[in-house]
Amino acid sequence: MTETINQPAVVRGADQDPGVVRLVDPEGRRTADPAWDGYRERVARLDGAALRGLYRDMVITRRFDDEATSLQRQGELALFAQAKGQEAAQIGSGRALAPRDFAFPSYREHGVALTRGLDLPEILHLFRAQEHGGWDPNEFNFHLYTLVIGSHALHATGYAMGVQRDGLVGTGDADKDMAVVAYFGDGATSQGDVSEALGFAAVNNAPVVFFCQNNQWAISVPTSTQSRVPIADRGPGFGVPSVRVDGNDVLACYAVTAEALERARGGGGPTLIEAITFRTGAHTTSDDPTRYRTREEEEYWEARDPIARLEALLRAEGGWDDAFASEVQAEAEALGVRVRDFVRGLRKPDPLTMFDHVYATEHAINAAERQWFSDYQASFESGEQR
Amino acid sequence: MSTTTSTAAPVGAGIPRAEAPATVPATTRLPFAKAINAGLRAALAAEPKVLLMGEDIGRLGGVFRVTDGLQADFGTTRVVDSPLAESGIVGTAIGLAMRGYRPVCEIQFDGFIFPAFDQITTQLAKMHYRSAGRLTLPVVIRVPFGGGIGAVEHHSESPEALFAHTAGLRVVSPSSPADAYVMIQEAIASPDPVLFFEPKSRYWEKGEVDTTAGPYGGVSTSSTGEAGSTGEAGSTGDGGLTGDAGSTGGRPVETDAATLNRAVVVRPGTDLTLVAYGPTVATALKVAATAAAEGTSIEVIDLRAISPLDSATVVASVQRTGRCVVVHEAPALYGVGAEIAARVTEQCFYRLEAPVQRVGGFHTPYPPAQLEHDYLPSLDRVLDAVDRALSF
Numbered sequence: 001m002t003e004t005i006n007q008p009a010v011v012r013g014a015d016q017d018p019g020v021v022r023l024v025d026p027e028g029r030r031t032a033d034p035a036w037d038g039y040r041e042r043v044a045r046l047d048g049a050a051l052r053g054l055y056r057d058m059v060i061t062r063r064f065d066d067e068a069t070s071l072q073r074q075g076e077l078a079l080f081a082q083a084k085g086q087e088a089a090q091i092g093s094g095r096a097l098a099p100r101d102f103a104f105p106s107y108r109e110h111g112v113a114l115t116r117g118l119d120l121p122e123i124l125h126l127f128r129a130q131e132h133g134g135w136d137p138n139e140f141n142f143h144l145y146t147l148v149i150g151s152h153a154l155h156a157t158g159y160a161m162g163v164q165r166d167g168l169v170g171t172g173d174a175d176k177d178m179a180v181v182a183y184f185g186d187g188a189t190s191q192g193d194v195s196e197a198l199g200f201a202a203v204n205n206a207p208v209v210f211f212c213q214n215n216q217w218a219i220s221v222p223t224s225t226q227s228r229v230p231i232a233d234r235g236p237g238f239g240v241p242s243v244r245v246d247g248n249d250v251l252a253c254y255a256v257t258a259e260a261l262e263r264a265r266g267g268g269g270p271t272l273i274e275a276i277t278f279r280t281g282a283h284t285t286s287d288d289p290t291r292y293r294t295r296e297e298e299e300y301w302e303a304r305d306p307i308a309r310l311e312a313l314l315r316a317e318g319g320w321d322d323a324f325a326s327e328v329q330a331e332a333e334a335l336g337v338r339v340r341d342f343v344r345g346l347r348k349p350d351p352l353t354m355f356d357h358v359y360a361t362e363h364a365i366n367a368a369e370r371q372w373f374s375d376y377q378a379s380f381e382s383g384e385q386r
Numbered sequence: 387m388s389t390t391t392s393t394a395a396p397v398g399a400g401i402p403r404a405e406a407p408a409t410v411p412a413t414t415r416l417p418f419a420k421a422i423n424a425g426l427r428a429a430l431a432a433e434p435k436v437l438l439m440g441e442d443i444g445r446l447g448g449v450f451r452v453t454d455g456l457q458a459d460f461g462t463t464r465v466v467d468s469p470l471a472e473s474g475i476v477g478t479a480i481g482l483a484m485r486g487y488r489p490v491c492e493i494q495f496d497g498f499i500f501p502a503f504d505q506i507t508t509q510l511a512k513m514h515y516r517s518a519g520r521l522t523l524p525v526v527i528r529v530p531f532g533g534g535i536g537a538v539e540h541h542s543e544s545p546e547a548l549f550a551h552t553a554g555l556r557v558v559s560p561s562s563p564a565d566a567y568v569m570i571q572e573a574i575a576s577p578d579p580v581l582f583f584e585p586k587s588r589y590w591e592k593g594e595v596d597t598t599a600g601p602y603g604g605v606s607t608s609s610t611g612e613a614g615s616t617g618e619a620g621s622t623g624d625g626g627l628t629g630d631a632g633s634t635g636g637r638p639v640e641t642d643a644a645t646l647n648r649a650v651v652v653r654p655g656t657d658l659t660l661v662a663y664g665p666t667v668a669t670a671l672k673v674a675a676t677a678a679a680e681g682t683s684i685e686v687i688d689l690r691a692i693s694p695l696d697s698a699t700v701v702a703s704v705q706r707t708g709r710c711v712v713v714h715e716a717p718a719l720y721g722v723g724a725e726i727a728a729r730v731t732e733q734c735f736y737r738l739e740a741p742v743q744r745v746g747g748f749h750t751p752y753p754p755a756q757l758e759h760d761y762l763p764s765l766d767r768v769l770d771a772v773d774r775a776l777s778f
Contacts, residue, residue: 137484157481158479158481361577363694
C-alpha cells in the first residue's frame, strides 16, 4: 500500500497513543497505570463537590457555546468560534490556575474564560463586532483573545519574564509565586512565534506553561500537516519538558496543568502540554467541516465526549444525583436566556469611538481626523448642505 | 539553565540613581551614538522599570556601541542580550510591558526588522486600541537605519513609512545628538509604542548636548537649543506625556514631549521650504548653505516626528515661501514625501508657486553599496530639485 502524506488519521485517535496521560477512560472508569500515580495523587484531593464543579463548568461552557452559535445563525453575531468538544482541556487546565496566575488565550478559550471569572456574555462584544476586546485583562488575569495565531505565546513568555523580574518566582511562599499560561492550538505550533516563545522561555527559565489544545484540525488541515512528530515532542528540543494528555479527560488535564504550574511557580521553568482533543463543531460559524473530515472521525470523538465521561464517572462513584443535574441544567438555561438578552441589547457604538484609544496620548493626525469626521457628521445632523 | 533573572533580588537594587537635577544646563559635546547612550543611561538610572533588550547589546555594547557599558553598570537583568529572533524580542517586550516594564528593544539593522513586523503592526500597535485603553504598551524599538556606510544588503534601508502607515505607533527620527538625547528619553517615557529610527550614518557626528534635558535628564523642559520651533502656532500636535494615562509603570513624566511631536525650523529662509528628517537634515543644511551662496534663501525643517506628522509647521513655512521640497533616503514612491506633498497641496494650494518636489530613493531595492551614493539623495540631487521648484 502506498503511503499518502498528510492523510488524516481516522478511527484511532492520537488520544490512544502510548504515553498519553489518562486518569479516566472514555467509559468513565478511573485508570490504574502506575505511571500516572503522581497525577492521580493530585486529583485524589478533588472530592465529589469538586468533580461536580468541573461538570458544571463544562456544561455551562457548552451551553454558552451552543447559544452563541445559534445567535450567529440568527444574524445576531458576526461570527463565533466554538469550543465545543474541548471543554475538558479548558476547564481542567483553567481550574488548575491560581487567581494570581495570568492566562493568555487564543480565541476559543471560553471555558478558560469561565474559570477566570469572566462573565461569558462579555466575550460576545468581540463576536458581535462591537469591540476587538471586551474585558479588562488585569481584572481577570486573562488577556484578550488573540487572533493572530501564536503571537501571544511570546506575550505570555515576556509577561513571565516580567514576573521573574518582580521576584515572584521560587520565593518559597506558595501564595506569592505566580505562573503564566499560553493557550494555542495545533496549527499555531507551525508559527515561528511559538518556536521563539519556547526558546525564549527555556533560556530564561521563565515561569510559563504552553498549553496546546491539539483538536486535530487547523480549519481544514490535519495535525499531520503541521508536524511529523507529536507536538509535545517539540518541547525537549528547546529544553522544555513536555507532556501529552488526554484532552477529553478533565481530571488528567487538571493534574498535568497543576504540576506544570507548580514547577513554573517554583522556578522550575516552562512546560509544554499537548492536550489531545477534538473540536466537534466547526472552526467557526463560517466553516463547513463536512468538506474535510469524515462522519466516522466525528463519531469516534463523540464517543469520547468529555462531559459524558465525567458524568459516567460521577454516576459510577455515587457523586451524581438528579437534583444536581437539574440544578446545572437550570443554570445553563438561565445563562442561555441571559446571553440572548445581552447580545440583543448591544447597540452599535457611536462612530466617533473608532478614534478612541488609538494612542494613549494625543496624536495630531488622529485628533484632526476625529475632528473632521465629527464635523462631517454634524453637517448632516444640522441639515446643512456640504 | 537558571539565569540571573530568576533570582529574587529586588529590581533596581544596587543601581545608581540619577543625580539631583542640576540648575545649570550641563552642556557637553557628544557624538550622536554617545548621546543616545547617555539618554538610555539617564532613563535606566531614573526608572527601574526600564529594560534594554536586543541582539549583542550587552557584553558587546551593540554593533554600533550605542549601549556600550550599560550592561556592566545596570546588570544582565536590565540590559539583556536576547536570542537572535526579532519577533521574539518584540513579542516578549509586549509581555514585559503588560507586566509594567518599559522595554527598549534594539533591532540590529533596519533590514532585520521584518521578522518583527507582525508583532509590531498587529500586536504592539493595536493593543491599546483593542483593549479600549485598558492596556498601554510603553515599548521603544530602536532601529539604526539608512545608508551611506558602505554596508552589505539589508543594512542600509529606510522602512519608516511602513510603520508611519500603521495607526497606534509613533515614529520618530532624531537628526542631532541634542535631539537624540532628549527624544530617546521622551520615547521611553511615552505610554505609546515608539519606533525610534537612528540615522546610522550620523552616529559619529558630534554636537552639544544638554545632559539635564529630557524627562529623565533632570529638568522638565525638553528644549534642545536648536533654532526656535514654529510648531506652536496652529499645531494640533500638543500631545504631552503628562499623567500616566493608564500607564502600567514608570514615574509620572513632566514634559510636553516637544521634540517627539513637533517639527522644528533648523534654518530660517524665505524662498523655499526644504523638509527633511534623520540623516537628510544635514544634507538639507548643506543645500541651504550652498543655495545661500547663490542668493537663494532656503528654510530647512527637521520633522523629527514622522508620526504624528507636524504638518502645521510645514504648512506655516510653505505659506510664507510658496515652494516646498521634501528629501528622505526612503524610496519616494508612497513615502513620507508623498504625504507631505499631498498635505501641502491641500493646505497651501493658492500660495504654491510650484509643485512640491520629492527627492528620495528610487523604486529599486537598496542597491549594492558601490552605487549607494547614486541612489541616496545627494547635495546635487537636492539642489536640482530646488532649481526645479524655483523654475516655475
